Amino acid sequence: MNLKQIEGKEGEEAAVKYLENKGYQIICKNFRCIQGEIDIIAKSNKYIIFVEVKTRTNYQYGEAREAVDIRKQKHIYEAAKYYLYKNKMEECNTRIDIIEVYIIGGEKRINHIEQIM
Numbered sequence: 613m614n615l616k617q618i619e620g621k622e623g624e625e626a627a628v629k630y631l632e633n634k635g636y637q638i639i640c641k642n643f644r645c646i647q648g649e650i651d652i653i654a655k656s657n658k659y660i661i662f663v664e665v666k667t668r669t670n671y672q673y674g675e676a677r678e679a680v681d682i683r684k685q686k687h688i689y690e691a692a693k694y695y696l697y698k699n700k701m702e703e704c705n706t707r708i709d710i711i712e713v714y715i716i717g718g719e720k721r722i723n724h725i726e727q728i729m
Contacts, residue, residue, distance in 0.1 A: 623667025623713035624651055630711065630722050636661070645694050648687030652711075653695065660704045662692040664728075667713040676712035677725060685729055 613621070628638055631654050639660070640653040652663040664684070666676035673679075680688075688708055696702050712723040 619669060619715065620665075620667050622715065624665045626667075626713050626715075626720050626722060627652060627663065627665045627711040630724070631663070640695075643691065643695055645691055645698075647690035647694050650688060650691050650695065658705050660696070660701060660706045662688060662695075662706065662708045663711055664688055664708070665711045665713060667715065669715050676714070676723075677710050680710055680728065689729065 624641070628641065631652065632638065634656075636654040636656045638652065638654050641651070643650045643653055650662050651665040652661075654661045654663060664680055666679050668676045685708070692706065692708065696704065696706065707727045708729055710725045710728055712725070714721040714723075
């Protein structure tokens with residue numbers, strides 16, 4: 613694993629802990645299909661939440677959320693549709709969130725952006 617992959621994994625683990633502390637139930641991590649990948653699938657109240665995690669160690673390339681462009685959003689949406697279909701959950705209330713994880717100077721800061729689309 614290279615440094616970027618290690619940082620990404622650390623960010624995803626931080627996001628999972630954050631969601632669990634907020635009362636979310638983690639259903640699946642790193643769901644992959646031909647349509648794309650979803651980092652975390654969670655449940656909270658009556659919602660199934662598809663979460664894209666972006667981890668950054670600096671602001672050199674802007675904020676983490678900026679990496680979730682229209683093309684990436686489409687892949688998440690299509691993968692989410694497939695997950696719901698595969699698990700016979702098409703009637704569930706859903707949303708797509710981004711969790712930004714900043715690991716700077718040994719400190720972690722998390723920013724949760726709900727319902728991006």
